[in-house]
Amino acid sequence: MRAWLIGILLVVGLHAGTIQNDEAFKSAVMSMGGDNKLILMIYTTEDCPECAYMKQKVFHDKMVEPYLSKNFVVIEKNVHKSKLPDGYDFFGIPTMFFIDKAGNKKETMVGSKRAQPFLKELHRIRGIK
16 A cells, blocks of 8 residues: 555656746746746647737737736747646647746636736736735
8 A cells, every 4th residue: 555655646746846847937937036926828729719819919908918927927838839748738728827936836727818807817816825
């Protein structure tokens, strides 16, 4: 029984923290310096209209953009072209993961939203400690 438990812990340990080995994640953390930001990692594809809407319209909305840039670092991963970190599975796109500097997944959001509801979600997520 004890060997089985140790085996489980080793497997979990191998998969936990794999985001820390992701180059885009490491770069995002480095860019924060001492700022207390979260990382917003968005999974997209080139043929996803909802992804384009989020990236081109919502992220650049006059109310969303300043809050997003002050409180988040955005990483984009194309699910067809990028290496996706273990433990960050998706079933639809866009999928947005909110991650702290230590690599802890705080929240996952699937689908697109209009600017004001998205900003409200950003405020709520930013409040998660």
